[in-house]
Amino acid sequence: MPTLAPKLPWQHAFAGGYPGRSGQALPTDPDAIDYLNRVAAADGGVSVEVGIAQAIDAFVRGCKADSAGYAGDPTRTNWDAIKSACIMCGARTLSGALVSLRKYGVEEFVNQTPTINDGGGSVGAYDSATRTMSITGVGAENTRPRFDFNMGRSLGVTYKFEGRLSGDLSKVYRVLFADTVVATGASLVANGGVFSSTITSNGYPPYFYLDGTQAPSSVRIDSLSMKAVINDATNVANNFTSSDYSRSGATPGLKGNGSTKYLNTNRAGNADGQDDYHLSAYQTAAAGGVAALIGSTVTSPESRTSLVTAGADYYPRINNSTGALANYPGGNTVGLFAASRALAASYVARSGTSENFPLAVASTAHQAQSVYVFSQNVNGSPADFSGSRLAFYSIGSSLSLSALDARVSTLVSQIAAAIP
Amino acid sequence: MPDDLDPQPTPPPANPTTLAELLPFLPVSYEYGQQFGMVYSQELADRLEEVQAEEPTQFVAKGVALTDGRYLLTADILSEVPSGLYRIGFSKLDPSRFDEIEIMPIADALALLPVPEPMPE
Helix, strand or coil: CCCCHHHCECCCCCCCCCCCCCCCCCCCCHHHHHHHHHHHHHCCCCCCEHHHHHHHHHHHHHHHHCECCCCCCCCCEHHHHEEEEEECCCCCCHHHHCCECCCECCCCCCCCCCEEECCCCCEEEEECCCCEEEEEECCCCCCCCEEECCCCCCCCCEEEEEEEEEECHHHEEEEEECCEEEEEHHHHHHCCCEEEEEEECCCCCCEEEECHHHCCEEEEEEEEEEEEECCCCEECCCCCCHHHEECCCCCCEEECCCCCCCEEEEEECCCCECCEEEEEEEEEECCCCEEEEEEEEEECCEEEEEEEEECCEEEEEEEECCCCCCCEECCCCCEEEEEEECCCCCEEEECCCCCEEEECCCECCCCCCEEEECCEEECCEEECCCCCEEEEEEEECCCCHHHHHHHHHHHHHHHHHHCC | CCHHHCCCCCCCCCCCCEHHHHHHHCCCCHHHHCCEEEEECHHHHHHHHHHHHCCCCCECCCCEECCCCCEEEEHHHHHHCCCCCCHHHHHCCCHHHHHHCEEEEHHHHHCCCCCCCCCCC
8 A cells, every 4th residue: 555654754753653554764864864954944844755854864874884985084985075065856945955965074073182281380181081181280370281182273164163071160261262262161160061162263273271270170071073164055146946946856956047047055166175176966957058067267377176068078177277178978968977186187077977087187276266056156257057957066075976976866866756 | 706707917018128017016927037037237236236235145136247248137036026035135125226127038138148168179
């Protein structure tokens, strides 16, 4: 007997099943749930159906299981490499479709040992096993010892910095990040040791100051987190409308018009590494003419990062120092268009033909201007508008294109099938 | 009252020339709006950007520069005002200046767009 269960909102009381009836799996990955909750908020408070939520949960889990294949960091997964991304299908409304897949970047607190700055005779110590900062020797300064954790140092990047401390909270002089006071001993006592802030980095790490005049004392880090904030995509183009968006069915995605509509990802072109970078866009319906799916181009000094189709031809570029590039096939196909650079001298690209092809063009530094989707940002203005329909895009570090292709293709087909 | 006696809404004009003419018909249908482009001056483009910056939202109307120095918005955006995705910016506009925004067939408007950068052979 057919069941409507997969079409229930996944947060519905009976979404997991009814008493006496077989159940169905609900999302359990914390990052998938975070994304689904933010989509529901943007969609007016109604969560997506169980079938769509399951597809997104499987996608996130899969990306976390896929190695990025990056020699500079063998532990990196494709999920780690995806920084700014949108699933432009599944959500109930266009507002929901423009919610960033990831609100935050990777966790930068990985139990690193702090550098201890003593002063005025104080003697600080750190126990990595219990993550405890302590003062074993009395000093003359209330601003030492200072414990410096090497994280949150990308200049200009906004970070969510939060945690919980316990122990001698009143003997914390202050917690500082980017020269901004995040907490004091008094505020920690008042808030049960909890602190939280969102601050743009000036390059300096977080500092934990203990009052050296009040030794012996110790403060334990119960939890600590430092994550870069990823901005939501912002439709700054004139007039994407609700009618441009199809959440499911045969050709899900958001459709450009080839002349005026584009998305501003709010992701700076230089936010990721010059030789550690990827772009992707999943096309569910192709457009004619010269059409940039995603990109940012500066013409002087020349630096090109874009995925451009021109009929059956395809021109992928990642921080290229020149526009000269042979055309590659698959421009008018349906599927994932992507390119990833892990080397200064060459990179790898992929089109809907599902074949990786290597390209030997040297890289150059990119500018801070934002990456656009459905066009490319050329010297600050949109150009080469695309009339294609896109169901996904991503920007970030170098990753495995074939693994990303497999995951995104499955995601889009499952969402398309979930609500025919 | 039988359906056939219900008053029928007046359709928007087939060949509007300014946005002011469409004001009584907003929101227009997406399909109707797709037939037209809205073309306006640099001064109005600056003003549009200014009023939208007063209350930032995710949905912003921003025209594309044309070769004659004016700006183009496709008129399907009129399906999202006065109460749709672009309501916030639209509510801040001065309707008395809508007669300065020219409505033209979309093909004529697209002909004024810059030619895309040629691809290498």
